[in-house]
Amino acid sequence: MTLCNHPGMVGAYTHDQAGGAIPNGSRIRKVGTEPHDRTLDGTPGTVLGSLDAAMILPIPAANLGIKFMYFVVWDDNPTMAIAVIDRKVARDQ
Secondary structure (H helix, E strand, C coil), X not given: CCCECCCCCECCECCCCCCCCCXXXXXXXXXXXXXXXXXXXXXXXXXXXXXXXXXXXHHHHHHHCCCEEEEEEECCCCCECEXXXXXXXXXXX
16 A cells, blocks of 8 residues: 655545455545535545555444545545545446
C-alpha cells in the first residue's frame, strides 16, 4: 500500500486496487449520506483506488462490516481526493 500526493491533486491517495472492489476508473455515486457528511447522495464521482479495509482498521472494519476503503474524486471537486468507506458509494450502471 502506497499513499502519496499526486501532481495537481489535494490529498494523498493510492492507485492500488483491492480484489473484489469497484475497479479504478469506475463511475460512482454517493449514497448513505449521514448528517456530518459534506457530500450528498447522488453526487457523481470516479474511483481512484481502493484498499482492503481490514489492512487499515482491522477491528473497526470487521465490527462495522466495512470491506473496502475507496479513494475517489467527486465531480464537483475533481482535484481533491477523498477517502470513503464502501457503503457510502454505489457503482453507476
